[in-house]
Amino acid sequence: MKPVAANLLCASCRENYWQLIRQLGHVQLPALRSIMLRQARIGTPAHTPSRGNAPIPIDTHAQDLIADSEAWLAEQAGKIRAAYAGYDWRKAWFAIISNRRTILDMSTAADDYAALEHISRRNETALTPEEAMVIIGTCPQCGHQATSTPQADEWTCPHCKWQGGVQAIKATRDNKLWQLEYTGKPVEVARYLSKMDIHCTSDQIRQWLTRGKLHATPTKHKGEYVFNLGEITAMLDCHN
Numbered sequence: 001m002k003p004v005a006a007n008l009l010c011a012s013c014r015e016n017y018w019q020l021i022r023q024l025g026h027v028q029l030p031a032l033r034s035i036m037l038r039q040a041r042i043g044t045p046a047h048t049p050s051r052g053n054a055p056i057p058i059d060t061h062a063q064d065l066i067a068d069s070e071a072w073l074a075e076q077a078g079k080i081r082a083a084y085a086g087y088d089w090r091k092a093w094f095a096i097i098s099n100r101r102t103i104l105d106m107s108t109a110a111d112d113y114a115a116l117e118h119i120s121r122r123n124e125t126a127l128t129p130e131e132a133m134v135i136i137g138t139c140p141q142c143g144h145q146a147t148s149t150p151q152a153d154e155w156t157c158p159h160c161k162w163q164g165g166v167q168a169i170k171a172t173r174d175n176k177l178w179q180l181e182y183t184g185k186p187v188e189v190a191r192y193l194s195k196m197d198i199h200c201t202s203d204q205i206r207q208w209l210t211r212g213k214l215h216a217t218p219t220k221h222k223g224e225y226v227f228n229l230g231e232i233t234a235m236l237d238c239h240n
């Protein structure tokens with residue numbers, strides 16, 4: 001068993017923990033529920049089987065996230081007072097919100113915080129539209145493409161469940177950028193890099209080309225080059 005002291009949270013963890021709790025009931029759960037309900041409605045196969053639209057099943061992924069989030073709330077509420085464990089999620093959340101000190105000073109706070117961080121990260125990923133996700137690299141264990149929300153610092157592989165820090169995955173990816181070429185216009189390579197959370201403007205790229213800082217090869221199409229992605233990120237590193 002862990003000593004109680006190991007479960008004490010520092011001031012900044014207490015603040016983060018409280019933000020996550022607020023966000024869970026205020027933003028994430030309502031949003032997940034609306035996703036689930038919307039998809040359930042679209043997916044009701046009863047009426048228009050002849051229209052040619054295949055019924056979309058209820059989003060079981062959203063359902064799982066909701067179940068995990070609600071279980072976390074019920075568990076914490078139940079620790080405040082046993083009877084609260086039977087509350088629906090909204091009442092459980094209110095009970096937690098109105099007992100800030102009790103929650104933050106709980107002997108299990110560090111473990112509860114870690115569990116909530118995991119839940120919150122999965123929720124955040126599910127609620128982030130595909131186009132806002134960034135490619136951080138590949139899973140070091142199974143090679144699956146690793147995408148995450150731009151602000152994430154931990155990543156869990158959806159395939160093999162490997163877990164690790166985003167910075168390390170990005171570093172591995174960046175080392176391989178020297179082996180990667182991209183053919184296109186400056187604006188296109190800038191857009192491609194932004195998908196990897198590497199940010200430069202097409203103006204910067206054009207300037208580097210003009211000043212001979214990039215050794216991109218022009219193709220026979222006007223304004224188009226073969227870029228080495230490692231060279232672009234190296235230029236960015238020394239300009240940021």
Ligand SMILES: [Zn+2]
Nearest residue numbers: 009010012013
């Ligand atoms: Zn801390």
Ligand SMILES: [Zn+2]
Nearest residue numbers: 139142157160
């Ligand atoms: Zn993996």
